[in-house]
Amino acid sequence: MKELGEKIVSYWGNRAEGYSEYNREELAGDKWxxxxTEIKKQLPKKEKSEIRILDIGTGPGFFAILLAQEGYQVTAIDCTAEMLAEAQANAGALAAQITWKLMDAQKLEFADESFDLVLSRNLTWVLEEPETAYAEWYRVLKPEGIMLNFDANWYRYLYDEEMRKGYEADRAATEANQVRDEYINTDIDAMEEIAKNVPLSRKLRPEWDREVLQHIGFSDIDIDTDIWKHLWTEDEKVNFASTPMFRIAAMR
Known part of the structure; x- marks a missing residue:
């Protein structure tokens, strides 16, 4: 029987190709x-060559590629070799400008105070030890560095009946609006089994995050629960209406 961590790595490794296609569509669209623009709001006011950025759970490389295009020094990590391979392929010539590392987001192999910005998207919800991850992210940030996290209450519908109704309404809305249902090409059974065993599926976020981040020592914690209205495509708004994305920005 696989341990939970192995199941998580296996799931995302198997999903790398399909997820990569989704990221390529994002890069080819206009929302990037x-x-x-949203990420650059959080960067320190100094030369690009002096700014070090860590993209945690890079997946197929969306953030890493955008930031490398802008001329920033980016280190991108992921827990699966398959995702990193897709990311490097998606980056093309930019791949040589990005440092890629196979690494656990909950156990970073970097020195203290190494980065000006650490950022992540759709990762914390699926971690076995999200508090440990946040503490690690705090550790590797430079003083006054920023942690930027985009996430949502993914799979909370497993424990919340109202959210279950919302999830089912979203599925019906994709059909009614002739929008591609982003859940169809995923192994829903496997993902739900993982979601049942990670802690954040049961938590109400981002309230949980604020409390944990304050305890760790982050300051100036700014949470935007409407960021999805600005960053999501119209198709995403249909797919995930009941699970809106939030943005957390917090200073070390």
Whole structure:
């Protein structure tokens, strides 16, 4: 029987190709400009060559590629070799400008105070030890460095009946609006089994995150629960209406 961590790595490794296709569509669309604008708001006011950025759970490389295009020094990590391979392929010539590492987001292999910005998207919800991860992210940030996390209450519908109704309404809405259902090409059974065994599926976020981040020592914690309205495509808004994305920005 596989341990939970092995199941998580296996799931995302198997999903790498399909997830990569989704990221390529994002890079080819027009929302990437809004994403990079949002990220740049959090960067320190100094030369690009002096700014070090850590993309945690890079997946197929969306953030790493956007930031490398802008001329920033980016280190991108992921727990699966398959995702990193897809990311490097997606980056093309930019791949040589990005440092890629196979690494656990909950056990970073970097020195203290190494980065000006650490950022992540759709990762914390699936971690076995999210508090440990946040503490590690705090550790590797430079003083006054920023942690930027985009996430949502993914799979909370497993424990919340109202969210279950919302999830089912979203599935019906994709059909009614002739929008591709982003859940169809995933192994829903496998993902739900993982979601049942990670802690954040049961938590109400981002309230949980604020409390944990304060305890760790982060300051100036700014949470935007409407960021999805600005960053999501119209198709994403249909797919995930009941699970809106939030943005957390916190200073070390």
């Amino acid at each position: 400009q809004d994403w990079i």
